[in-house]
Amino acid sequence: MSRSNKLVILGIVLVAVAAAGWLSLRSGDPTAFAKGKRVELAEFHGPDPTGVPARLAAADLVARGEYLARAADCSACHIAPGGKPFAGGLAFRLPMIGTLYSTNITPDPETGIGKWSDDEFVRALHEGVGRGGKHLYPAFPYASYALMTRSDALAIKAYLFSLKPIKYTPPSNNMSFPFDQRYLMMFWNALFKPAHRFQPNTDQPPEWNRGAYLVEALGHCGDCHTPRNILFGLNNHRKFAGAIAQGWKAYNITPDLPWGIGSWSDEQLQGYLSRAC
Numbered sequence: 247m248s249r250s251n252k253l254v255i256l257g258i259v260l261v262a263v264a265a266a267g268w269l270s271l272r273s274g275d276p277t278a279f280a281k282g283k284r285v286e287l288a289e290f291h292g293p294d295p296t297g298v299p300a301r302l303a304a305a306d307l308v309a310r311g312e313y314l315a316r317a318a319d320c321s322a323c324h325i326a327p328g329g330k331p332f333a334g335g336l337a338f339r340l341p342m343i344g345t346l347y348s349t350n351i352t353p354d355p356e357t358g359i360g361k362w363s364d365d366e367f368v369r370a371l372h373e374g375v376g377r378g379g380k381h382l383y384p385a386f387p388y389a390s391y392a393l394m395t396r397s398d399a400l401a402i403k404a405y406l407f408s409l410k411p412i413k414y415t416p417p418s419n420n421m422s423f424p425f426d427q428r429y430l431m432m433f434w435n436a437l438f439k440p441a442h443r444f445q446p447n448t449d450q451p452p453e454w455n456r457g458a459y460l461v462e463a464l465g466h467c468g469d470c471h472t473p474r475n476i477l478f479g480l481n482n483h484r485k486f487a488g489a490i491a492q493g494w495k496a497y498n499i500t501p502d503l504p505w506g507i508g509s510w511s512d513e514q515l516q517g518y519l520s521r522a523c
Contacts, residue, residue, distance in 0.1 A: 275440060276393075276462045276482060282449025287395065290446040295455035296395045296463075311405030314398050317464040318391070320406075323348045326416075332409060333358075335416040338385045338492065344421035346385045354411035367403045368396055372443075374435060381431040383419075384438070384478070390466035393444040393459075438479035470496040 277284065287296065297303075298310045315321075326335035326348075334350040353360040359367065359377075366377045374388035375381055382388060391399070424430060444463050446455045461467045470491040472480045486506075488498035501508040507515060 284445035311401035393463035
């Protein structure tokens with residue numbers, strides 16, 4: 247066999263291996279496990295699964311944004327121990343990668359997001375790109391928030407902008423090479439960030455679609471409860487099977503009877519979420 251033929255075969259093998267690796271790692275749509283047809287929200291004829299519950303439908307934008315910010319659990323990451331709400335500074339210590347710190351998302355114009363436009367805020371949530379074109383790290387769960395509607399994102403912004411501005415600059419990130427090269431996030435995004443907003447499933451009941459939006463787009467439950475692969479993307483082949491996040495054990499929340507929550511009643515689950523978390 248000639249040298250050129252060997253190189254061609256080697257090239258084909260490398261492309262095949264790369265394609266197999268891409269397909270095995272790529273997250274895909276987080277609700278793809280469910281049977282049924284997913285459609286764009288504008289084409290969906292059932293009850294709108296996004297937004298706020300009916301009791302808040304007539305509330306002002308800030309009140310709706312407060313509900314959505316709570317559902318998106320913004321305060322969990324944007325307050326450091328002993329710090330002020332939404333001022334940031336919480337450390338994410340990642341073995342062999344470095345330490346990230348959450349940002350200030352109060353409306354302070356210098357250290358927070360007070361100068362951000364609507365488009366800049368939505369781009370951060372949907373694309374993982376901050377003001378000025380800086381790529382964000384997925385410790386900020388934009389791969390989940392990418393599914394959020396623009397109207398819900400802007401309601402959250404309205405709520406955050408109604409808060410008292412706090413002048414505070416969190417510590418600088420301390421990332422090892424090559425993880426300090428933010429442009430690499432473009433490749434991570436191609437693998438793990440959805441390129442669309444939430445798509446309801448026409449074959450599932452309204453409660454399922456509403457739950458899927460709350461879990462996948464807002465609550466980003468998988469960011470803690472789904473194991474990650476070697477590139478730190480969610481391994482949706484083991485969706486919600488449990489993982490360790492920041493030293494905290496996120497339990498199996500699949501319907502598995504002995505290890506998950508399959509035997510839990512609605513009352514038990516509601517009680518745990520409202521009191522024990």
